[in-house]
Amino acid sequence: MQFVETEMGAKVNAKLVDRMGGFVPMQMVIKGAFELISDESKASSCLWITNRRGMEYWPTPEEEKKYLVGSSPSKKRLLFQGPVKLQLPQSFEKIVVHTLDHNFRKATRVVCTPLQLPIGPHQVLVKIIYAGVNASDVNFSSGRYFTGNKNDISSRLPFDAGFEAVGIIAALGESVRDLKIGTPAAIMTFGSYAEFTVVPAKHILPVPRPDPEVVAMLTSGLTASIALEKAGQMETRKVVLVTAAAGGTGQFAVQLAKLAGNKVVATCGGKEKAMLLKELGVDRVIDYKAENIKTVLKEEFPKGVDIIYESVGGDMFDLCLNALAVHGRLIVIGMISQYQGEHGWRPSNYTGLCEKILAKSQTVAGFFLVQYGHLWQQHLDRLFNLFSTGKLKVSVDPKRFNGVRAVADAVEYLHSGKSVGKVVVCIDPTFSEQTAKL
Numbered sequence: 001m002q003f004v005e006t007e008m009g010a011k012v013n014a015k016l017v018d019r020m021g022g023f024v025p026m027q028m029v030i031k032g033a034f035e036l037i038s039d040e041s042k043a044s045s046c047l048w049i050t051n052r053r054g055m056e057y058w059p060t061p062e063e064e065k066k067y068l069v070g071s072s073p074s075k076k077r078l079l080f081q082g083p084v085k086l087q088l089p090q091s092f093e094k095i096v097v098h099t100l101d102h103n104f105r106k107a108t109r110v111v112c113t114p115l116q117l118p119i120g121p122h123q124v125l126v127k128i129i130y131a132g133v134n135a136s137d138v139n140f141s142s143g144r145y146f147t148g149n150k151n152d153i154s155s156r157l158p159f160d161a162g163f164e165a166v167g168i169i170a171a172l173g174e175s176v177r178d179l180k181i182g183t184p185a186a187i188m189t190f191g192s193y194a195e196f197t198v199v200p201a202k203h204i205l206p207v208p209r210p211d212p213e214v215v216a217m218l219t220s221g222l223t224a225s226i227a228l229e230k231a232g233q234m235e236t237r238k239v240v241l242v243t244a245a246a247g248g249t250g251q252f253a254v255q256l257a258k259l260a261g262n263k264v265v266a267t268c269g270g271k272e273k274a275m276l277l278k279e280l281g282v283d284r285v286i287d288y289k290a291e292n293i294k295t296v297l298k299e300e301f302p303k304g305v306d307i308i309y310e311s312v313g314g315d316m317f318d319l320c321l322n323a324l325a326v327h328g329r330l331i332v333i334g335m336i337s338q339y340q341g342e343h344g345w346r347p348s349n350y351t352g353l354c355e356k357i358l359a360k361s362q363t364v365a366g367f368f369l370v371q372y373g374h375l376w377q378q379h380l381d382r383l384f385n386l387f388s389t390g391k392l393k394v395s396v397d398p399k400r401f402n403g404v405r406a407v408a409d410a411v412e413y414l415h416s417g418k419s420v421g422k423v424v425v426c427i428d429p430t431f432s433e434q435t436a437k438l
Contacts, residue, residue, distance in 0.1 A: 032047045083180055083181060083182025083183050084168055084182040086168060086181075086182065088115060088117070088170060088171070089115060090114065090115060091112050091113060091114050091115055092112070092113065092194065092195035093112055093113075093194070093195050093404045093405075094111060094160060094191070094194030094197070095109070095110055095111075095160070095161045095162065095193035095404060095407055096111055096158040096159065097158060097160075098157060100141070100142055100153060102138050102139075102141065103138070103141075104138050104408055104411040105408040105411075107142065108141060108407075108408065110404055110405055111158075115196060117171065118171075118173070118174070119171055119172075119173050119198050120198075121173040121176075122173050122175050122176065122200060122201050123198050123199065123200060124169055124171070124176060124179060124185070124199055124200070124204050125170045125171035125172075125196060125197075125198050126165075126168070126169060126170060126196065126197055126198075126199060126204075127167045127168045127169075127195070127196055127428070128166075128192060128194055128195060128428070129165075129166055129167045129168065129210045129426070129428055129431055130165060130166050130167075130211070130212050130215045130427065131162055131164065131193055131215070132163070132164040132165065132192070132215040132216065132218055132219060132423075132425075133401075133410045133411055133413075133414050133422075133423040133424065133425060134163055134248070134414075135311075135334060135336045135414060135415065136163070136334065137162075137411050138415070140161065140163070140190075159190065160190050160191035160193070160194065160197070161191070161193045161407075162190065162191060162192035162193030162194065162407070163188060163190065163219055164186070164187065164188050164219045165187055165197075165215065165427070166185070166186045166187075166207060166209075166210040166211065166214050166215050167184070167185060167187075167210050167427075168183070168184060168185070168210060168431075169184075169185050170196065172201075173201065175201075176201045179204060179206075183206070184206070184207050184208065184209055184210040185204045185207060186204075186205040186206075186207045186214060186380070187203060187205065188205065188218055188222075188376065193404060193407050193425075194404065195427055195428065205218075205377055205380060208388075212396045212424040212426070213387065213394040214384070216251075216252075216394050216395075216396060216421070216422035216424070217252075217380060217384060217394065218380070219248075219249070219369060220247075220248035220251075220252060220422055221249070221252045221379075221380070222369060222372075222375075222379050222380060222383070223249045223252075223367065223369050224249050224250075224252035224253040224256055224309070225252065225256060225379040225382065226367075226372050226375050226379055227309065227333055227367040227369075228253060228257065228260075228307070228309065228331070230372065230375075231329070231365040231366075231367040232307045232329050232331045233329065234256075234257065234260055235262075236260050236262060237262065237263075238262045238263070238307055239262065239263045239265065239301060239304075239305045239306050239307075239325070240254075240257040240262045240264050240265070240305070240306065240307045240308075241264075241265045241266070241267075241297075241305045241308045241309070241320065242257070242265070242308075242309045243266075243308070243310050243312045243316055243320065244311050244312050244336065245267060245268050245282065245285075246266075246268040246273035246274075246276050246277055246395075246420055246421070247311070247419065247421075247422075248419075248421065248423065249311065249333065250266065250309070250311065251280060251393075251395050251421060252383070252392075253309045254277060254280055255280055255392055255393065256392075257307070257309075258280075258281045258282070258283075259386070259391065259392075262307075263283050263284075264281070264282050264283050264284075265282070265285075265286065265305065266282045266284070266285055266286065267285075267286045267288055267293055267316075268285065268286075268288070269287065269289050269417065270287065270289055271287065272420055273287070274287045276395060276421070280395075284296075284300065293316075294322075294323075297319075297323045298323075301323070304325025305320075305323050305324060305328060306329070307328065307330075307331070308320045308323070308324060308329070308330045308331065309333065310330060310331060310332055310333065311334040311335070312334075312336055312337050313332075313334070313335025313336065313337050313348065314337040314348060315337075316337065317332070317348075317350065318350065321353070321357075321364070322356075324356075324360065326360045326361060326362070327360070327361050328360070328362050329363045329364075329365060330362070330363070330364045330365070331367055332364065332365065332367065333367050336415075394422070395421030395422065396421050396422050396424055397419045397420055397421045397422060397423045397424070398420075399419070399423075400426065401423075401426065402425070403426075404427060406425055407425050410423055410424075410425050
């Protein structure tokens with residue numbers, strides 16, 4: 001603490017001023033202010049003025065080392081040290097859907113394609129480091145997300161697979177001014193199961209680091225954050241139920257509901273998943289392998305559940321609908337139990353749906369992330385801020401999948417029900433090891 005010799009400063013106890021090193025001359029303060037104004041390179045810098053050390057910009061290199069690097073060498077920095085220099089290959093590998101099938105492995109193949117430069121004036125070339133695996137990958141490979149009949153969809157084949165990834169900007173179109181080569185970026189466009197991909201510059205989401213935790217924040221984290229706010233209209237002091245809660249998106253939903261001041265109930269299958277949910281602060285974990293979900297909800301929550309974040313479908317949807325309170329809101333973000341099988345995704349009949357929601361003024365709201373693109377960056381920044389300040393934990397499944405050729409294994413692993421947290425594929429293990437040391 002320092003004092004400047006002004007009329008207000010003169011009223012401070014003289015002994016205290018002497019103990020702090022005396023008054024800082026007003027001329028020094030004025031000189032510092034003019035330096036900050038006149039030197040544009042010092043924009044956003046903090047100038048520290050003391051009698052003992054004079055004028056010093058903060059943080060100093062020593063202070064940066066002290067505060068930005070974790071105490072353990074195994075911890076990663078939250079801020080990315082870039083930009084990074086990249087060598088561009090003549091060709092790269094990617095996964096394409098070559099035939100429509102709900103079996104991802106049958107529907108896809110790895111192809112080698114030339115890296116064509118220069119790219120378009122408004123495009124960005126991204127080197128992918130990590131790609132996220134989603135339950136809906138099998139819907140995409142079966143053509144579910146395209147409109148038209150099967151013959152129309154087949155005419156689009158082959159098309160690139162993968163919904164989300166983080167990486168490094170490798171090249172910019174001549175008209176792109178607000179991005180830099182060598183800096184981290186996230187994408188949520190088709191084609192992320194690839195070593196490189198070209199996307200329109202407007203689809204680039206700037207991120208602090210190209211980490212697997214950031215991948216988890218994309219489709220999974222954004223779905224939870226935006227769906228609870230918009231479709232669920234989440235308030236505080238409510239009972240919130242999350243199904244398949246130990247998965248990629250469920251882990252975010254339970255934490256965000258808890259941070260909002262709600263009582264959180266979560267379903268999962270297995271002791272390991274139940275343990276994760278308890279660590280995330282869930283008030284009541286229901287392990288369906290050890291307990292009956294319907295019985296627990298009926299006995300412990302007789303007035304019903306206010307908000308339900310549902311991703312399983314089928315019988316679970318029926319169960320949740322029956323457990324919904326008066327004025328309750330059921331958010332449908334998926335139906336993973338119906339994605340695979342002999343014929344893939346087939347519609348289910350929910351008898352009495354209209355009568356049930358009418359009798360209790362309930363709402364069943366569908367949520368599809370693609371239709372909320374204007375909110376992605378805002379919610380992504382919020383999620384990373386919660387993560388970097390320790391208020392949000394991000395669980396990435398420990399099973400490693402390396403390289404483009406491991407993607408099909410990763411998709412099948414997610415659908416096996418064995419995963420805990422977000423399933424991620426490291427597209428370039430060599431590069432990820434380098435960034436982890438920064």
